[in-house]
Amino acid sequence: MFPSLAHVAVTVTDLERSTQWYRALFGSDAVLDEDESISNFHHTVFALGGGQLFGLHTHPAGRGGSTFDETDTGLDHVAFACADRAELDSWVAKLDELGVEHGGVVDAHYGSGLSFRDPDNIALEFFAPPAG
Template identity: 70%
Template structure:
């Protein structure tokens, strides 16, 4: 069996594409590389390029649900972004503070350290560093 392939992209569904694009633009510190209205596919998406060739997409579906994100329902629990170490994790914590994004502070566990926060649709996000 071949080695399991790496993840290329994550796409989350948002309720207000314009609002979420502004929010993620500030978080990522970059402009989207794609903004496309898939009229045949029935959705509009905006895509950001992250490190190592990974992509992070925002999808808006016409007539979509107005239910708030809840990680306790089947589906996505959270998306975690990798930090090299605790120092990088601390710098991202400061970046969240600078952007006035509420977060839970750094939480340490035996398997690593993380800081959790949420996007405008309440989607759970995290910066995570391996144990020292």
Template identity: 65%
Template sequence: MTFPALTHVAITVSDLAVSTAWYNRLFDAEPVLDEDEESGAYHHAVYALGGGTLFGLHTHTADGPGEGFDERRVGLDHVAFALSRDELESWTARLDELGVPHTGIKHAHYGSGISFRDPDNIALEFFAPPA
């Protein structure tokens, strides 16, 4: 039996309006869903990405601990979006066009990637496995 693919990733953001505008520009798309969750515990804006994956932004009605994102804390380290090696240069140019700071293309034996961060400092990456 094959382990199933990821269907969605959801991240909690501090300011939904700021994050939605930022991700709209990054994804060049609007959310396919933007609503209060049925229980009223959170609001979510959800994007449909290639390959059928959904990417959600959540804001909760109850206050959280108030600490910013840090990948060294237990929990999420980063989210990586799949690319081919041929697409890395064009995504570097796209991040530059959007004014998003990034690491440039970094190569390793396990693949190549471009790391960057969202408005809440959440670590994101464009990643291409080795050819």
């Protein structure tokens, strides 16, 4: 059996802004916030359910200033698992409460998704399997 994902890390342009944004989204504080001396980057890490981690990275040698574009080679989006469409509806309310723009719940034969973006335009989604 192929192992599940342990963590996802995204590179951000403004660590303080992104940390505040993700703190509000996750409803929790980061569990780690430090410089990584071996690879020379800074990371802030949030613990999510099921032992998964979500990290924010900044790299001093990075290009800086550019925003995410899923049409470039690399990451397309990150999806968070929801049990069902009702849970997606609750996330619509939460995103609205946080003032986060989103595309509303979109239903397809393979499941339902709620797409939105972080301050660096990184594509995020809540996803639920099809009903029944």
